[in-house]
Amino acid sequence: MMISLEYIYRYPIKGFPGERLEDARLNLAEGIVGDRKIGVGSGAMAVNQSGEWTPCQAFQRMTIRPDLTTFQVDRHDHILTLTAPSGRSETIDADTKQVEAGNPTVGDQLPVYRANGNKGYWDHPDAALSIINLSTVDAISQVIGQTIDPLRFRANIYIRAKPWSEFQWLGSQLSLGEAELDVIRPIDRCKTTSVNVKTGVADLNMPALLVRHFGHLYCGVYASVKKSGTIVPGASVKITGKSEDRIIEAAANAITAPALPDWPRPMRVSRTVEEATDIRSIWLEDPLAKTGSLSNFKAGQYIRIHNLAQTHTWRSYTVSAVDGSRLRITVKRDAGVGSQAMHSFNVGDNLTVSGPFGEATLSGKSKAHHFLTAGIGITPTVAKLRYLYAQGFVGKVRVTHVARTASELALWDDVVDAAKRLSGSSLELHLTKNVGDTVGAKLGRPDPSKLAEYAKSDKADVHICGPTTFVNSVMAALGSIDFDEEKIFLDTFSSPSVETEMRPIPASEPIRVTLQKSDITENWTPADGTLLDFAEARGVVISSNCRAGLCKSCSCKILSGSATRLVGEEGNDRRQTLVCSSIPSESIILEV
Incomplete structure (x- = not known):
């Protein structure tokens, strides 16, 4: 499928609607001239007074003000007219370098800032250009059963290519007409994409939908300009080679970049x-x-x-x-x-x-490790045994594995080789259908109650992986002897069936919330949304990706009080909570 450039957008004021361009000049190491040049302060964070790049939390943005998309931005030469839905208008000089005291159209006492040079207040200091594949947006629309406006993703360059093929361009050079780009990083999506650009209402949870249906919360790619040139809609886009390693290394190490x-x-x-x-x-x-x-x-x-x-x-x-x-x-x-x-x-x-x-489930400080697996559940055991050997573990290691026949026995030789290196290891293989000539194998299933007793006697950490029936039988046996739950590790992970829908926030009286490290104590009300929304509205930066209780990047320690979960199993958290999908259930102190 030929890759084509469909249309180009520039966003003169960060967080506000963009303007469609007939052409755009791309300069080396810069973006489209005038893109995100202006930012309206939020008051949540100080803005660099010299015009250097400043994080998005310092400005008005759609994650906090979804209504910004209903404003209108008109240009006449270098003069921008910003019009609110109420009809009130204000002019902004796009060329002046001065900081203006306030912009009543957006809100009183909200200063207007200008980025220095030809760089803008992009989401990341190196994110000069953002590219969206319209076919990918079509694929998203088809899967979720709702037409998605591509402008939700606020890209500079909209192209048409095979759905999701843009992720294959990472580390590649692209030619767009006269210009050449380096594709440096996929774009992680935030709450902004949940906003309907016509109504200014967050009418779906786009990050959560991406995670549920596609297994990640990324859409589009960032690029930097390798060679200056003019681009126009209709131009063909070609992959011309590989980017230099240092370019991708810099993109990975950018302070705001998501984890590699x-x-x-x-x-x-x-x-x-x-x-x-x-x-x-x-x-x-x-x-x-x-x-x-x-x-x-x-x-x-x-x-x-x-x-x-x-x-x-x-x-x-x-x-x-x-x-x-x-x-x-x-x-x-x-x-x-x-x-x-x-x-x-x-x-x-x-x-x-x-x-x-996934989280670490092995500790060199444990007294013993028991691995209880069945079928293809043997896969994590190989890596874990090798890790224990590399760490010089000298405690007891017991492996019990179940398969039907020798012909269905995968990776067992790897397990045997890894276990031989561990002085305190023992192996037990069970074949339920036919032992044949498999040396050392036992016919039939192991007794879960005996496996539980062995683990308790050895004071072992227990690692369980296998079919649901196997896992349930072992867990029941461990439960019957009151085995310490903190020493049980299930090798599980999210799947497309995982729940991402957030339960409504119930009515509540104001609740006191303290963000200890940020030195903030204020009353939370249901109108504040989740604890993450509450924190961000007060300028607190918390790592967050999916905003659906899946990726766990926003996990915060609870120092006192409790939080109510809005996604997944109903209940309260008392030690740790995912602030993107929880609210206070009582007066609470979070470590953040």
């Missing part, structure tokens, strides 16, 4: 291994490994593979090994779309992958 493993990025299938009947391992080459995407890998983590088949299905797979810039996943074939797709890929194919994700 989170980026949806191309990975090439470098090897496939048929491990057992209908079980296949796939080795993937990560182009960002040399930039650090795998540097903090923790045994037991998983990746997500996106855009599987025409339905854009995504699935999560445990990483069973990491070797330099490559990682391995092991997949069992079943009737599912994702599984079928994973068994159809060949060496050389490019997949869109994000991760690794």
